[in-house]
Amino acid sequence: MPKRVVAEFLGTFWLVFAGCGSAVLAAGFLTPAGVHLGIGFLGVALAFGLSVMTMAYAVGHVSGGHFNPAVTLGLAAAGRLPWRDAPAYIATQVVAGAAGAGVLYVIAAGRPGFDATESGFATNGYGSHSPGGYSLVASLVTEIVLTAVFLFVILGATDTRAPRGFAPIAIGLSLTLIHLVSIPVTNTSVNPARSIGPALFAGSGPLGQLWLFIVAPIAGGLIAGFTYAALLGQNENASPLELATAA
Numbered sequence: 001m002p003k004r005v006v007a008e009f010l011g012t013f014w015l016v017f018a019g020c021g022s023a024v025l026a027a028g029f030l031t032p033a034g035v036h037l038g039i040g041f042l043g044v045a046l047a048f049g050l051s052v053m054t055m056a057y058a059v060g061h062v063s064g065g066h067f068n069p070a071v072t073l074g075l076a077a078a079g080r081l082p083w084r085d086a087p088a089y090i091a092t093q094v095v096a097g098a099a100g101a102g103v104l105y106v107i108a109a110g111r112p113g114f115d116a117t118e119s120g121f122a123t124n125g126y127g128s129h130s131p132g133g134y135s136l137v138a139s140l141v142t143e144i145v146l147t148a149v150f151l152f153v154i155l156g157a158t159d160t161r162a163p164r165g166f167a168p169i170a171i172g173l174s175l176t177l178i179h180l181v182s183i184p185v186t187n188t189s190v191n192p193a194r195s196i197g198p199a200l201f202a203g204s205g206p207l208g209q210l211w212l213f214i215v216a217p218i219a220g221g222l223i224a225g226f227t228y229a230a231l232l233g234q235n236e237n238a239s240p241l242e243l244a245t246a247a
Contacts, residue, residue: 011063016194016197045179069089078228123195147218151225192217
């Protein structure tokens with residue numbers, strides 16, 4: 001377990017720092033001459049997907065590469081992780097998300113005029129805190145459905161019937177696609193640890209809406225975890241998840 005929680009810390013830290021960092025530091029970058037060199041929604045979506053893919057290859061063979069409480073709970077519901085291991089994973093992911101956001105805050109604050117409360121600091125939200133002004137209901141449905149789909153991809157890609165060694169690619173690309181769909185709606189969570197970290201530095205507005213980005217991803221993860229085997233079957237001699245993420 002000590003090595004597994006270290007792996008989860010590294011992976012979650014990188015996901016939050018790199019993914020949210022791309023949004024905070026690079027999404028809308030303007031040169032002093034007013035030239036837009038920002039990476040935009042597409043770049044941010046790729047950053048999140050690549051962060052998961054790279055760390056899944058780097059440490060997925062140690063811990064399974066969850067980096068997300070909703071993934072941990074979904075995998076436990078699917079019988080891929082003992083329930084007794086979930087609390088250590090989740091606690092580590094939340095701490096790592098806060099650490100990643102903290103390091104990002106230190107860097108972002110090095111630019112004159114930076115204000116995490118005013119900029120939003122890559123937090124998630126609905127209504128007035130939604131990038132596109134989407135409602136609570138729209139945001140709730142978006143987060144539940146996309147997290148469930150994300151778990152179906154993870155469970156399918158790591159199924160022992162699937163080709164070995166390609167799971168991180170499928171998982172990373174699916175997270176990229178999820179961001180391309182939902183950044184305008186909620187700024188994309190599908191991960192409570194990713195939402196908690198930045199919200200700690202962005203004031204009362206994002207913190208007041210944080211409940212949705214804890215409840216909805218967990219609900220989506222559990223829905224997929226409890227229904228995957230019934231809908232798609234599973235290998236009766238399933239190997240540990242750590243082997244599925246290894247080449």
